[in-house]
Amino acid sequence: xxxxLPKCETCGIRDKSLFCMCKQEEVEHVSQMKTCNMYRKSQIxxxxxxxxxxxxxxxxGSVKISKLNSNGREQIMRIxxxxxxxxYRSLIxxxxxxxxxxxxxxxxxxxxxxxxFFNVMQNNKKFYEALLQMICKDADExxxxxxxxxxxxxxxxxAEALVLLAGKNQFEKKxxxxxxxxxxxxxxxxxxxxxxxxxxxxxxxxxxxxIEIDKRRxxxxxxxxxxxxxxxxx
Amino acid sequence: xxxxLPKCETCGIRDKSLFCMCKQEEVEHVSQMKTCNMYRKSQIxxxxxxxxxxxxxxxxGSVKISKLNSNGREQIMRIxxxxxxxxYRSLIxxxxxxxxxxxxxxxxxxxxxxxxFFNVMQNNKKFYEALLQMICKDADExxxxxxxxxxxxxxxxxAEALVLLAGKNQFEKKxxxxxxxxxxxxxxxxxxxxxxxxxxxxxxxxxxxxIEIDKRRxxxxxxxxxxxxxxxxx
DNA sequence: CGCTACATTGAATCGAGTCAACACGCGTGG
DNA sequence: CCACGCGTGTTGACTCGATTCAATGTAGCG
Numbered sequence: 001x002x003x004x005l006p007k008c009e010t011c012g013i014r015d016k017s018l019f020c021m022c023k024q025e026e027v028e029h030v031s032q033m034k035t036c037n038m039y040r041k042s043q044i045x046x047x048x049x050x051x052x053x054x055x056x057x058x059x060x061g062s063v064k065i066s067k068l069n070s071n072g073r074e075q076i077m078r079i080x081x082x083x084x085x086x087x088y089r090s091l092i093x094x095x096x097x098x099x100x101x102x103x104x105x106x107x108x109x110x111x112x113x114x115x116x117f118f119n120v121m122q123n124n125k126k127f128y129e130a131l132l133q134m135i136c137k138d139a140d141e142x143x144x145x146x147x148x149x150x151x152x153x154x155x156x157x158x159a160e161a162l163v164l165l166a167g168k169n170q171f172e173k174k175x176x177x178x179x180x181x182x183x184x185x186x187x188x189x190x191x192x193x194x195x196x197x198x199x200x201x202x203x204x205x206x207x208x209x210x211i212e213i214d215k216r217r218x219x220x221x222x223x224x225x226x227x228x229x230x231x232x233x234x
Numbered sequence: 235x236x237x238x239l240p241k242c243e244t245c246g247i248r249d250k251s252l253f254c255m256c257k258q259e260e261v262e263h264v265s266q267m268k269t270c271n272m273y274r275k276s277q278i279x280x281x282x283x284x285x286x287x288x289x290x291x292x293x294x295g296s297v298k299i300s301k302l303n304s305n306g307r308e309q310i311m312r313i314x315x316x317x318x319x320x321x322y323r324s325l326i327x328x329x330x331x332x333x334x335x336x337x338x339x340x341x342x343x344x345x346x347x348x349x350x351f352f353n354v355m356q357n358n359k360k361f362y363e364a365l366l367q368m369i370c371k372d373a374d375e376x377x378x379x380x381x382x383x384x385x386x387x388x389x390x391x392x393a394e395a396l397v398l399l400a401g402k403n404q405f406e407k408k409x410x411x412x413x414x415x416x417x418x419x420x421x422x423x424x425x426x427x428x429x430x431x432x433x434x435x436x437x438x439x440x441x442x443x444x445i446e447i448d449k450r451r452x453x454x455x456x457x458x459x460x461x462x463x464x465x466x467x468x
Numbered sequence: 469c470g471c472t473a474c475a476t477t478g479a480a481t482c483g484a485g486t487c488a489a490c491a492c493g494c495g496t497g498g
Numbered sequence: 499c500c501a502c503g504c505g506t507g508t509t510g511a512c513t514c515g516a517t518t519c520a521a522t523g524t525a526g527c528g
Contacts, residue, residue, distance in 0.1 A: 067381050070468050075381040093370040098377060132366060136327040139373040143332060146380050147301050147309040150426030154484070184507065192384030197484060199508060215493095216507075234304050388516070418475065431516055433476060449525085450475075469528105476523070483516090491508070498501085 006059050006110065007031050016083035017057060018134060021127040026120060033116040038108050045101040045109060046087055052097060055117045056086035061107025062170045064186060065099045076190040081170025089135065091117065104186060149192045152233040157191040158201045160230035162211065166220045179217040240293050240344065241265050250317035251291060252368060255361040260354060267350040272342050279335040279343060280321055286331060288347045290320035295341025296404045298420060299333045310424040315404025323369065325351065338420060339405070383426050386467040391425040392435045394464035396445065400454045413451040
């Protein structure tokens with residue numbers, strides 16, 4: 001696997017990440033200290049119960065963060081893309097990961113050593129605050145998701161997931177069109193249902209011309225209508 | 235409503251709250267600045283979308299934190315009791331509350347002004363860190379709850395809720411016995427189901443001698459069995 | 469005493485999960 | 499170049515847990 005090691009200084013998605021709070025010299029230092037890895041599709045980035053050794057920052061590709069329950073069922077918490085941090089909560093709390101992170105597309109992910117991360121955190125007040133805010137936002141999002149899963153029927157949850165996924169632009173693009181590139185199984189786990197039900201709902205949406213499907217990948221045609229379906233149960 | 239204004243210096247549940255990280259002089263200052271209010275059952279402490287004006291800290295009684303969706307359905311996020319903080323995430327993020335807090339028993343709740351809270355936060359590193367950890371823990375708990383609601387059947391979710399509620403000791407005690415004092419409706423909202431289903435499940439548990447019921451209040455008889463039922467689907 | 473809020477029970481209905489069969493595309497190895 | 503297998507996607511039929519609707523019971527309070 002040959003590729004140019006991405007440098008934080010010139011990283012195009014840095015201003016989308018928390019490191020946009022950092023001064024030039026900090027960024028350079030982080031860049032020196034960090035390592036970088038490529039992950040193939042379905043390769044594990046980190047595993048539930050493992051101790052964090054640093055902060056993962058996605059450069060390219062997408063990752064699913066999920067929990068496995070004893071019935072072998074997977075609950076996907078979120079899909080992370082370029083610029084997103086992984087596992088920072090566990091890192092900050094000095095605790096083992098509560099989730100597993102797996103690449104769902106080939107991905108390039110940088111790893112900032114724990115000590116370097118804490119350095120920045122201690123020395124850069126703005127960064128610290130932004131981090132705090134991010135965690136608050138995380139928790140809020142999770143709360144919303146919690147309310148959804150409890151009361152929205154599958155149709156509404158899938159509509160919402162599609163809108164959110166398309167909005168975040170986490171997947172590779174093709175001729176300027178955003179395609180959602182998740183297996184039906186992963187989409188199902190993300191909204192808390194099973195593959196078959198997810199497939200049926202997607203077929204419905206296709207029949208209603210809300211989405212189109214190109215080689216399994218989903219593209220949204222009618223954003224507003226999906227948003228409406230999603231909000232029916234808010 | 236006459237009562238002695240509780241002082242932080244002598245507050246019995248302070249060491250259960252985050253203020254246990256504070257030095258004596260800090261505590262005294264907070265105590266001077268704070269106000270205190272009594273809330274009757276079903277009275278609103280703060281409302282979704284309102285801007286936080288300070289940090290609420292429960293002295294006595296219990297409070298439900300919930301979201302209302304447009305169908306009029308309520309999703310209870312958590313039940314808070316003595317020593318618990320309310321709405322700190324919104325306060326920290328300088329954003330409107332995302333939930334509504336309502337007293338479910340008569341409650342005494344102190345309010346630390348925003349500026350004073352931020353003072354402590356800025357000046358006491360330990361407090362800041364503990365706060366960060368608390369928010370991380372919150373988010374983790376929410377993640378767990380998310381996984382649960384998606385995959386555990388109602389029976390398991392109710393069993394779990396009962397165990398957690400009893401464990402937290404948030405309700406008034408009676409002859410040293412912990413009774414859970416929630417309406418069936420609230421219990422239902424807490425686990426994401428409807429009143430009738432919650433009632434049926436509770437009846438089952440009663441028939442199986444796992445709990446007893448005294449004037450609508452629930453007391454756990456067989457902790458382990460409930461824990462087992464809850465874990466069946468983890 | 470009667471009102472109101474909360475609790476309970478039964479019957480009907482429906483959304484979603486399960487099970488099973490089959491289709492499709494892709495890569496590997498003969 | 500084709501055959502095979504494997505992972506993924508699709509569809510139908512059946513089942514069941516949970517919600518809904520409706521009726522009735524019970525406790526507490528003014």
